[in-house]
Amino acid sequence: VKISQTKDIRASNRLTILNHIISNQPVSRAEVSSKTGLNKATVSTIVKEWIDMDLVTETELGDSTGGRKPILLQQIADAAYCIAIEISVTKIRVILCNLANQLIQHEVLPIEEKGFTVNYCHLSSLLEKMIAQVPSSPYGIIGIGVSIWGVVDLDGVIRNIPQLQWRNIDLKKLLEDRFGIPVYVNNDGNLAAMCEMKRHPEYADMVTLNIGDTISAGLVANGQVIHGFLGFANALAHHTINFTEKTPCSCGKYGCWEQYCSNQVVIQKMNEHLDQPIHTIEEFIQLVREENPDAKEILEDFIQVLGVGIANAIFILNSEVIILNSKIISAFPYLLPEIENHILLPITQTQEFLISDLGDYSSILGAADQAIQRFYGELANR
Numbered sequence: 319v320k321i322s323q324t325k326d327i328r329a330s331n332r333l334t335i336l337n338h339i340i341s342n343q344p345v346s347r348a349e350v351s352s353k354t355g356l357n358k359a360t361v362s363t364i365v366k367e368w369i370d371m372d373l374v375t376e377t378e379l380g381d382s383t384g385g386r387k388p389i390l391l392q393q394i395a396d397a398a399y400c401i402a403i404e405i406s407v408t409k410i411r412v413i414l415c416n417l418a419n420q421l422i423q424h425e426v427l428p429i430e431e432k433g434f435t436v437n438y439c440h441l442s443s444l445l446e447k448m449i450a451q452v453p454s455s456p457y458g459i460i461g462i463g464v465s466i467w468g469v470v471d472l473d474g475v476i477r478n479i480p481q482l483q484w485r486n487i488d489l490k491k492l493l494e495d496r497f498g499i500p501v502y503v504n505n506d507g508n509l510a511a512m513c514e515m516k517r518h519p520e521y522a523d524m525v526t527l528n529i530g531d532t533i534s535a536g537l538v539a540n541g542q543v544i545h546g547f548l549g550f551a552n553a554l555a556h557h558t559i560n561f562t563e564k565t566p567c568s569c570g571k572y573g574c575w576e577q578y579c580s581n582q583v584v585i586q587k588m589n590e591h592l593d594q595p596i597h598t599i600e601e602f603i604q605l606v607r608e609e610n611p612d613a614k615e616i617l618e619d620f621i622q623v624l625g626v627g628i629a630n631a632i633f634i635l636n637s638e639v640i641i642l643n644s645k646i647i648s649a650f651p652y653l654l655p656e657i658e659n660h661i662l663l664p665i666t667q668t669q670e671f672l673i674s675d676l677g678d679y680s681s682i683l684g685a686a687d688q689a690i691q692r693f694y695g696e697l698a699n700r
């Protein structure tokens with residue numbers, strides 16, 4: 319027991335030091351020691367290990383106060399690369415990035431037919447090409463992170479993507495068998511939450527809401543993403559807000575929040591008033607800017623129904639902050655106070671709202687992060 323405890327503490331110190339370097343680089347050993355509370359000898363030993371592994375390097379960029387320039391530490395971002403895939407309802411996106419999440423390549427495959435097999439064929443030939451072209455580096459491709467707009471169980475098996483009717487697909491095994499690279503599959507909402515958590519470490523409890531073609535949510539409590547018993551604790555989109563609804567939701571239930579609060583719904587409602595249909599949310603935003611009366615009314619309804627859903631989220635989780643990722647809200651940030659008015663004020667006065675600046679990248683970068691964290695974690699545990 320003693321040995322494994324010592325080993326665990328060592329691994330945890332290695333990650334603490336590495337994470338401090340990554341978030342504060344370039345940074346001196348002395349600062350790492352004072353900020354992490356670890357003594358100088360431990361910091362020196364562990365920094366040397368990361369340097370020997372080609373993952374941290376020394377620079378002399380620090381400002382000098384007359385004497386010799388301090389030696390600073392920074393991450394070697396190009397020591398390895400990772401691939402992230404996002405499977406949404408209409409397209410598959412694939413990115414190649416380095417250990418600092420910097421994009422090297424970004425590809426989009428439209429989903430023209432819904433069947434899994436045909437899309438898997440397109441995806442794997444794209445991956446083959448990408449892997450062949452990856453720049454050379456000490457570690458090569460260290461993982462493939464996959465973000466799924468649907469239900470993923472705790473083993474990473476896709477249980478259901480309702481809009482595509484993909485059920486019980488072990489994409490992790492398929493990709494690992496084919497490419498021999500570790501694969502990590504998770505739900506898009508959970509991954510977006512991980513990505514926001516990394517950017518806002520000051521909050522230990524948060525709800526992240528991504529309002530796009532669907533709604534995806536992420537729940538974080540005590541710094542941990544809540545997955546729940548089967549892995550779909552974050553399915554806030556499918557809370558019933560209208561039990562008299564006659565049209566079924568993609569999930570099979572009736573009257574889910576997502577049926578009233580998504581970009582698709584807004585576009586659909588707008589098209590009921592237009593001779594020339596619009597296809598994108600940007601076109602709708604433009605109509606609001608032009609003061610189109612129908613667009614303004616649809617926007618009002620959107621705000622109201624968004625407020626109802628957020629209030630439900632607050633009552634379930636009572637998080638410290640809600641981070642909204644929505645093109646509509648980003649276009650009209652002055653709407654935030656109006657949303658707050660739609661929420662029961664006496665109880666939720668202290669709730670904080672932030673608008674996410676990650677746009678379409680929150681879940682795919684979260685997927686990349688997941689692979690990167692596992693890579694560092696495994697090295698720290700050696």
Ligand SMILES: [Zn+2]
Nearest residue numbers: 556567569574
């Ligand atoms: Zn539903």
